[in-house]
Amino acid sequence: MKLKLFKKYFFTTSLIIVFSLSVMMMILSFALNNHLAKEKYKSLSKSCTEVTEYIAELSDGEIGEEDFVKTLNAIASVSDVDILISDSTGTVIVCGCDDWINDGKCFHSEKIISNEVLAGKGGQASFRLGTLDIYKNPHYIASEPIKDSENNRIGTVFSTAPLSSIRDLMLTIIRLYLLSAIIPIILMFFAIYTMTYRMTKPLKLMSEASKAMAKGDFSKRIPVTSDDEIGELAVSFNQMTNSLVQLEGMRKSFVANVSHELKTPMTTIGGFIDGILDGTIEPEKQHYYLTVVSDEVKRLSRLVQSMLSMAKLESGEFVLKPELFDFRELLCTIVISQEQRIESQKLNISGLDEIQSISVNADRDLIHQVIYNLVDNAIKFTDESGTIDFKLKKDSKKLVFIITNTGKGIPENELPYVFDRFYKGDKSRSAVKNSTGLGLYIVKTILKAHGGSITVTSRENDFTSFSVTLPL
Numbered sequence: 001m002k003l004k005l006f007k008k009y010f011f012t013t014s015l016i017i018v019f020s021l022s023v024m025m026m027i028l029s030f031a032l033n034n035h036l037a038k039e040k041y042k043s044l045s046k047s048c049t050e051v052t053e054y055i056a057e058l059s060d061g062e063i064g065e066e067d068f069v070k071t072l073n074a075i076a077s078v079s080d081v082d083i084l085i086s087d088s089t090g091t092v093i094v095c096g097c098d099d100w101i102n103d104g105k106c107f108h109s110e111k112i113i114s115n116e117v118l119a120g121k122g123g124q125a126s127f128r129l130g131t132l133d134i135y136k137n138p139h140y141i142a143s144e145p146i147k148d149s150e151n152n153r154i155g156t157v158f159s160t161a162p163l164s165s166i167r168d169l170m171l172t173i174i175r176l177y178l179l180s181a182i183i184p185i186i187l188m189f190f191a192i193y194t195m196t197y198r199m200t201k202p203l204k205l206m207s208e209a210s211k212a213m214a215k216g217d218f219s220k221r222i223p224v225t226s227d228d229e230i231g232e233l234a235v236s237f238n239q240m241t242n243s244l245v246q247l248e249g250m251r252k253s254f255v256a257n258v259s260h261e262l263k264t265p266m267t268t269i270g271g272f273i274d275g276i277l278d279g280t281i282e283p284e285k286q287h288y289y290l291t292v293v294s295d296e297v298k299r300l301s302r303l304v305q306s307m308l309s310m311a312k313l314e315s316g317e318f319v320l321k322p323e324l325f326d327f328r329e330l331l332c333t334i335v336i337s338q339e340q341r342i343e344s345q346k347l348n349i350s351g352l353d354e355i356q357s358i359s360v361n362a363d364r365d366l367i368h369q370v371i372y373n374l375v376d377n378a379i380k381f382t383d384e385s386g387t388i389d390f391k392l393k394k395d396s397k398k399l400v401f402i403i404t405n406t407g408k409g410i411p412e413n414e415l416p417y418v419f420d421r422f423y424k425g426d427k428s429r430s431a432v433k434n435s436t437g438l439g440l441y442i443v444k445t446i447l448k449a450h451g452g453s454i455t456v457t458s459r460e461n462d463f464t465s466f467s468v469t470l471p472l
Helices: 005-059 066-080 096-105 115-119 163-214 228-277 282-314 327-337 339-344 365-381 410-419 428-433 441-447
Strands: 084-087 094-095 126-129 139-147 153-162 322-326 346-351 359-363 387-394 397-408 453-459 463-471
Touching: 005 066, 005 084, 005 126, 005 139, 005 153, 005 163, 066 084, 066 094, 066 096, 094 096, 153 163, 163 228, 163 327, 228 282, 282 453, 322 327, 327 339, 327 387, 327 397, 359 365, 359 463, 365 387, 365 397, 365 441, 365 463, 410 453, 441 453, 441 463
Parallel strands: 346 387
Antiparallel strands: 084 094, 084 153, 126 139, 139 153, 322 359, 387 397, 397 463, 453 463
16 A cells, blocks of 8 residues: 555654664764773773872882772772782782772682783783673773883783673663653654645645546635745646636537537538428529538638647647748738628728738748638627728837727636637627637737737727737
8 A cells, every 4th residue: 555645754754853863872872982981991090000109109118008908999999990900920919899808809819810911012001891801791991010120010900890880871871862852852743743734735635626627526726825835836726727617618618619610500501402402492592502501611611620720730730831921912812802791891991001011931821820810800890880900010020910990899807818729708799700719829829839929908899909929
């Protein structure tokens, strides 16, 4: 079973903290152990030096042997160490322990220290970790040779302390360290848990919302509880959901419109052709109805062409074929081709005769589609006896083409969506005007491919104006 993000993040962070604390404790233990060992060796060395000085006083007769043994015992008790004095053969001849004071012998004197241990560092003071052939467990050992007047080694002073003494101290320190760390660790785990939960909750909600969207439910939104990256992600997700809702609505509307657009002309075409074939339509009226059939076929052709153009533009299959041509000539050709429609609606055309010739280097066929779609829209949505105005200007790098038509205009709240796929503003009017909602989307995509752009301004019940910018 796969761990969820919350568990992964929480356990990973917790392990890192535990590992970090463990490493810190190991480093602290190592450093503290070395420090305590050095201090222990210093203490043992000092004891050896003091005993050597007392041995010199004993040799000079300044103190008696009984006082010397008592002094040795006092040093051992105060320093919490064992102090042994051996002769050159390794036999313990004096010990500072209580047993020696009471009985004149102890378990230290039952063993013989080996010559290898006695040798030390060539007769110099030395430090080591060992058993002296006396102890069962390792001890810290400091030693200092005893020499006669001729500098010959006649014995050795040993000062020892059990390794467990430092170990017990280390265990106490570690125990205190762990006890003092429990509360911060608990608080830290609680903080990590809270932070991880807050961080992963929006992601979980996004996952649930995505699954709901896959089933067609676009109602879920992610609450924005912070202004960090997670909050920005939640805002972006909500914006994406809103866009998908709008796109889904336009898609359904488009499918309904396309279905209607296909069904109506096909029914008309089928009815008229059947009427001609079975003789219901008289021969003298067949030309009229064949003209109607031709118009319906052309309308179907335009719809299919728009669909194909959109598919090619979105897939990136089309390739620009730039050539030098006169923009004014292309515009006039398109307007003249719509002369019958313009006259039937009694539209006024202004500004066309004032436009000067401007040469552009672009894909002529695609730019033709851009101008045709804009002119076609202007004619469709200009009320009878209305006006369509054309303007064309240029500078050193680009031309600007503006087409303005009078009419109902576009509501301000719908202006941001004019260039979206499947967009159709006035639904009741669009059905009559045979709009598919793809024309302006195609226009924008073609201009973008040329490095140009298009914008729209409109005022309801007044005008609509499209401005095209195209590099020369």
